[in-house]
Amino acid sequence: MRKIATSQLEPGMILGAPIVSNDSMIELLSKGTKLSKRHIALISQMSIEDVYILDHAEELDESVEMDLTDLANRAHTEGKPFDADKLQKALDEIETHVYEPATRSAVNANMAVHVLTGEGNVPIDVKHEEALLDTKKVIENIKDDGELDLDRIRRNVEETLPDMIRNNDVLMRLNQLKASDDYTFHHSLRVSILASMIGKWLGYSEPEILELAEAGLLFDMGKLHIPEFLLQKPGQVTPDEFELIKKHAQFGYSILLKTRGVSNNIKYAALHHHERMDGSGYPLRLRENQIHDFAKVIMVCDVFDALISDRPYKKAISPIMAAEYLSWTSGKLFDSKVCYVLIKKLSEFYLGKTVKLTNGDVGKIVFIEENYPTRPIVQVGEKFVNLIKERSINVETLM
Template sequence: MRKVEYNHLEEGMILGAPIVDAEGIVELLSRGTRLTQRHIALISKMGLMDIYVLDDENEPFEETSLDLEKIINTAKVSSSNFDMNKLKSDLDEIEAQIYEPTIRSVVNRNMEIHVLTGEGNIPIDVKHEKSILDTKSVFNKIRDEGELDLERIRRNVEETLPDMIRNNDVLMRLNQLKENDDYTFQHSIRVSILATMIGKWLGYSHVELIELGEAGLLFDIGKLNIPDFVLQKPTNVTLDEYELIKKHAQFGYSILLKTKGISSNIKYAALHHHERLDGSGYPLRLGENQIHDFAKIIMVCDVFDALITDRPYKKGISPLLAADYILWSSGKLFDSEVCYVFIKRLSEYFVGKHVKLSDGREGTIVYVDTNYPTRPTVQVGDLFVDLIKNRDLNVEVLM
C-alpha cells in the first residue's frame, strides 16, 4: 500500500485505506473501491490529499488490531471524562449483543403533516436559546455521567420543531446557528434540523417528526465515549485510532439501550448511520434492505453537514459541492428517494444566492436546471456562466 497525491490518481486504482472527512469519522469512499474518473474528479474538487492505493489488486488489506491501552499511552494525554474500564466494558457488551431484527417501513408516506408554523423570522438560536442550552447540558451529563435524560431531549424537540421546519430554506436555518466550540453538539443540532426537514418533505407525521428530531440529536452520542484527543486530532489519524472512532455508533447504541423510553427507531438510527446501501459501511456491513429508514435520512444529513462545516484545521466545501457528492452517491451509498427529495428542495433556494466561483469571480445564481440541480447558471456582471457547460468551474463559496 502506498500514498498517492490526488493529482497522480489514475482510473482503476484500488483504495488501500478509506477516504474520510476532515474529522476522520465520515467515510466518503470505502477501502477496496476501484477508482473511476468521477471518483478522481470528486476527490480533486474536495481537496482530499491523503490517498492510499494498493500496488496489486491481490494485495491483502492491512488489518489493524485495536489496542486501546496503546492509543491512550502513546498520546500521553489524560482526560478526566474518559473511563478506560467503562469503554472496554461497553465494547465487550456491544460485540456480544444479539441485535434485534431491524424494524422496516416505519413511515406511512401518505400521512399528512400537521405542525404549527411559528411567527416571524427570528433566528432559531435566539428564539430557542433556552432549549438549545438545556439540550447542551444534557449532552454534558452524558459525557460526564453516562446518563441520558430523554424527557428533556423530547421536551426541547417538541418546543423547537415548529420553527425548525417552518421555513424550507434549510441553509438559512443552519446559518442562523451560532458557532459553538463543541462540534459534536453543534453537528447534532444541525443534523436534527436537516433530518426533520427531509422528514417533512417525505410526508412524515408530526409524531414521527418529533421522533426523527430526537434521533438526529442523539445519533452521534457515542462520540462522547471517545477521548477528546482522538476526536480533535487534526491530521494523521492512525488506523488504530480510526478503528476506535468507528466504534462510536456501537457506543451510542449501548447508551440508548440503557435508556428507558428510547424507541427502536432512535436506537437503530444511531447504530446504522454509518452503514451504506452497498454494504461498505460499518459497524455491521448491512445492505440496503437491512438499514433503518431513519438512518437512511440521518446518514445523508451527517455527511452533508460534515462536508460544509468549517473546522479549525480544514475549511468546509460549498453546499453545492457537498450536494454534488450526495447526488453522485445516490443509489450506491445513500437512499435514492432521500437524496432526490433533499437535493431538489435544497436547490429551490439556490436562486438569488451570491456565490464565488472556483476561478475567483463572484456572481449570483439566476437559474437552476432541475435535471442538474448542483450545476446552476451564475450571472457574473453581464455574463451568464452555465456550469452545466463549464464543467471545469464549480461554486467555491455560497455567500
C-alpha cells in the same frame, strides 16, 4: 499500501483506507474505491493533504487490528487524557449485544403534515437558548453517569421543533445558527434540523417528525466513548484509529438500549447511520432494506452538514458541491428518495444567488435545469457558464 499526497492522485487509483471527514469522522469514500476525477475533486476541495493508496488489489483483504496499548502510549506522548480501562469496558459491553433486525417505521409518503409553523424569523438558538443548553447538559451528563434523561430531551424537542421546520429554506436556517466550540453537539443540532425538514418533505406524520428530531440529536452520542484527542486530530486518522472510531455507532446504540422509553426508531438511527445502501458501511455491513428508514435520513444529513461545515483542519465545501456528492452517490451509498428530496428542495433557493466558481470567476445563478439541480447556469459578467457542459468547474462558495 502507501501514503501519497493528494496532488499526486490519478483516476484509477484504489483507496487503501477510507477518506474520512476531519472531526466528524464520516467515511466519505470507502477502502477499495476506484478513484474518478469527481472523487479527486472532492478530496482536493476538502483540503485533505494525503491518502492511502493500494499497490495490489489483494491488499483489500488485509484486516486492521486495534491496539489500545499503542493508543494509550500515543495519548501519553501527546499529553492527552485517555482512560483505557473505561474504553475497554465499553468495548466489552458492545461485544455482548445481539443486534436484532430493525423494526421498520411505517411512513405514508402522501400523509398531510399538520405542524405549527411558528412566527417571526429569530434564529432557533437565540429563541430557544434555554432549551438547547438543557439538551446539551443532558447529553454531557452521559459521560459521568452513563444515563440519558429522555424526557428532558423530548420536552426540549417539542418546544423547538415548530421553529425548526417552519421555513423551507433550510440553508438559511442552518446559517442562522451561531458557531459553537462544541462541534459534536452543534453538528447534532444541525442534523436534527435537516432531518426534521426531510421528514416534513417526505410526508412523515407529526409524531414521526418529533421522533426523527430526537434521533438527530442523539444519533452520535456514542462519540462520548471515543477519546477526545482522536476526534480533534488534524488530518486523516490512521486505519487502526478509524477501527476504534467506527465503534461509536455501537456505543450509541448501547447507551440508548439502556434508556427507558427510547423507541426502536431512535436506537436503530444511532446503530445504522454509518451503514450504506451497497453494504460498504459499518458496523453490520447492512444493505438497502436492511437499514432502518430513520437511519437513511440521518446518514444523508450527517454527511451533508459535515461537508458544508468549516473546521480548524477542514475547509468546508459549498452546499451545491455537497449536494452533487450526494447526487452521484445516491442509490449506491445513500437512499435515492432521501437524496432527491433534499437536493430538489435546496435547489429552489439557489436561483439568484451570487457564487464563486472553482476557476475563480464570481457570478449569479440565473437558471437551474430540473434534471441537473447541482449544475446551474451562472452569469459571469456578459458571459454564461453552463456547469452541465463545463464539468471541470464547480460552485466553490455560495456568497
